[in-house]
Amino acid sequence: MLDNYTTEQITEALHLIAGRFETEASGGINLETIESYAATGVDYVSVGGLIHQAKSLDLSLKAVL
Numbered sequence: 229m230l231d232n233y234t235t236e237q238i239t240e241a242l243h244l245i246a247g248r249f250e251t252e253a254s255g256g257i258n259l260e261t262i263e264s265y266a267a268t269g270v271d272y273v274s275v276g277g278l279i280h281q282a283k284s285l286d287l288s289l290k291a292v293l
Contacts, residue, residue, distance in 0.1 A: 231255040
């Protein structure tokens with residue numbers, strides 16, 4: 229887990245890891261920066277903003293009497 233790393237730090241970390249482990253970039257990644265993080269060569273990219281910024285919708289089926 230490469231959390232809150234810059235793309236430069238991820239590139240350096242991937243060099244040190246040398247393919248021995250699967251890697252995931254996360255933290256501070258959004259739809260505008262995801263391509264640059266994916267281009268580093270990490271195995272997975274996590275974008276929490278998709279969930280954190282979503283608006284909730286109450287789908288409750290409770291009856292109001």
